[in-house]
Amino acid sequence: MENNQKYYSMTAGAAYALLESYKNSSMVVPAATGSMSTSCPFLMIPVELRMKIYRLVLKASGFRLLVGNQSFSVYNEHTPIWDSHAQDALFMPPIAGFLALLSVNKQIHSEAMPEFYHENHFQFSDMGAMKRFLKNIGAERRKHVRNVSVYYDNLSAAAAGAKLLTESETLQKLTLMITATQDAADHFKVNSSRRKFATLTQVPGFSAMKRLRGVQELTFNPRLEHAVVDALLRPIITQPKSTRVVRKIKKTAKRKPESDHEISIAKKLKGD
Known part of the structure; x- marks a missing residue:
């Protein structure tokens, strides 16, 4: 302890072991009225240590969570999203187990839920998958999503998906798998879509994307033709939120x- 500040150090394995030791356990303590009530012993440890445990347990460290098909699989974080098609997704059965931590009680849920969405990198196969995920988790969880990678396909769901993404209050990193090409008539096409647009501002979802603020890192696939999209979105998305x-x-x-x-x-x- 230094300057009245407490510091805690713990590995992910130790965090799992500690939670396992509390599993199915309870502690009986006297209530104020003199009756007996059941309390969770985990909540008796300092909140700083609990937050450290939440981050260690709920983060898929070194991996991106591939969201889809009502389940999670993972990709190695060190493999760029544009190369992940050449890599087999790794199924992650334990995720259902450690998400059960959010169901222990209301206090643990309120403390731990934001950490799951803060700490993990979510990857989506297209805008439709992102729309379904963000819609299903609800407004309270959406605002804690911080790191997203998405293929800008399925334009029919792009506007709704992008609008839900703008509800995140903590979004810091955004990777867009997108290419924009122009034909002889100067019409734009995005990715594999057959739809044509007179301007990029007409692309579904772009008007919502332009409302994003405070994104610290905007990434595009370097192998695709994204220069025009980069020029349109980067200056708007990466500028800080204005309160002036x-x-x-x-x-x-x-x-x-x-x-x-x-x-x-x-x-x-x-x-x-």
Whole structure:
């Protein structure tokens, strides 16, 4: 302990072992009324240590979670998403087990749930898969998603999927598997879609993407023709969230009239 700060160190294996030791266990403690109640012993350890355990247990360290078919499989994090088609997905049976941690009680759920979505990298086969996942997990969980990779296919679901993605309050990394090409008539085509667009702003989902703010890392497949998409989205997505407008509005609303003319107008608005 240094400067009244406590530091805890634990490996993932130790975290699993600790949780296993608490499995199906309970502790009986006297209640304030003198009766007996059952309490979870895990909640009696310091919250800083609990948060460390949540991160170790709930993170698929070194892997991306491939979402689809109502299950999870994983890809090696060190293999770029654009090369993962050449790699067999690894099934991950234990994931259902460690997600059971979220069902212990309301307090553990509220503490641990954000960590699962914060810590993991979610990969989607197309915009439809991303839309289904983000819709199914609900608004409370959506805002904690932080790292996403997605193939920009299935344009019929792109607008809805992108809109749900913008509800994340913590999105930091976004990888788009996308290519945009122009034909002789200067119409754009995206990936394998047959649809043509006069401008890239007409591509489903792009108007929602432009509302994203605070993304620290925007990545495109370097092997695809994405320069035009990069030029359109990167300056908008990567800029920080702006609060300057809100402050200006509040300041203007509180400003007192300085001239006789302004005072006269203010009185008229008040009905004086």
